[in-house]
Amino acid sequence: MTRPRLVIGNWKMNPATLEEAVVLAHDRRATPHEGVGLGVAPPSIALPAVAVALRGSDVRVFAQDVHWAEKGAYTGQVAASMLRGLAFGTIVGHSEVRRDQGDDDARVAAKAGAAFRAGLHVIFCLGESLAERKRGETDAVLARQVRDGIGAIDRAALGDAGTLALAYEPIWAIGTGEAATGAQASAAVARLRSELTRQGLDGDAIPILYGGSVTGGNASEFARAEGVDGALVGGASLKQDEFAEIVAAFR
Numbered sequence: 479m480t481r482p483r484l485v486i487g488n489w490k491m492n493p494a495t496l497e498e499a500v501v502l503a504h505d506r507r508a509t510p511h512e513g514v515g516l517g518v519a520p521p522s523i524a525l526p527a528v529a530v531a532l533r534g535s536d537v538r539v540f541a542q543d544v545h546w547a548e549k550g551a552y553t554g555q556v557a558a559s560m561l562r563g564l565a566f567g568t569i570v571g572h573s574e575v576r577r578d579q580g581d582d583d584a585r586v587a588a589k590a591g592a593a594f595r596a597g598l599h600v601i602f603c604l605g606e607s608l609a610e611r612k613r614g615e616t617d618a619v620l621a622r623q624v625r626d627g628i629g630a631i632d633r634a635a636l637g638d639a640g641t642l643a644l645a646y647e648p649i650w651a652i653g654t655g656e657a658a659t660g661a662q663a664s665a666a667v668a669r670l671r672s673e674l675t676r677q678g679l680d681g682d683a684i685p686i687l688y689g690g691s692v693t694g695g696n697a698s699e700f701a702r703a704e705g706v707d708g709a710l711v712g713g714a715s716l717k718q719d720e721f722a723e724i725v726a727a728f729r
């Protein structure tokens with residue numbers, strides 16, 4: 479099974495200004511990435527400027543989140559339809575959004591459904607906390623997140639597996655400098671694929687990225703890790719040289 483290799487930079491609430499976001503987008507245009515699908519996920523306010531900066535390139539633009547409703551009284555939120563013409567896809571289920579906005583599996587499923595209905599690709603994030611890993615609950619947490627999250631996405635909206643990718647992001651590895659090992663990532667990815675298959679999806683066809691303290695120094699470990707198809711990169715995606723090293727590792 480040949481799945482696409484993908485490296486996507488999640489800029490989170492960075493950089494500080496729109497001007498810097500445009501500079502970063504132009505850097506990405508110049509990042510050699512033959513054989514790797516390259517993406518950026520800027521803050522929503524920067525999406526229009528970044529989309530313009532990347533027009534005519536094959537670098538894909540992603541939103542960092544999307545609302546589950548089509549429209550309405552949801553102050554501060556962005557509906558999937560509003561991303562048309564700006565974004566190729568969206569992240570949903572990032573642990574920072576789950577943490578700060580109270581998203582649970584059902585809500586992440588509803589967000590993914592809304593994104594699919596608007597024709598967007600979806601990067602569905604999941605992963606266990608440190609406490610869950612220490613209690614030996616990693617497999618159970620991942621199984622639950624697939625069952626109650628991905629398994630609950632409206633099947634008509636889900637469409638074909640080509641529009642869905644997963645990002646295994648153990649919460650303890652995000653922004654901590656303490657990445658998982660390649661072996662830990664492979665084990666989690668294998669678990670996710672078997673749960674996807676249990677949900678009636680083709681687990682072998684769905685790309686799964688690793689995210690959590692990926693750097694230029696450790697990217698090759700994940701590029702070599704069985705079943706890992708790419709990286710969702712936070713902090714290092716803001717540094718041109720380091721991000722280019724990460725992309726090179728997956729080529």
Ligand code: 13P
Pocket residue numbers: 488572647651652653654655689690691692710711712713714
């Ligand atoms: P860091 O690469 O900064 O650890 O963030 C990972 C992440 O959360 C990507 O979505």
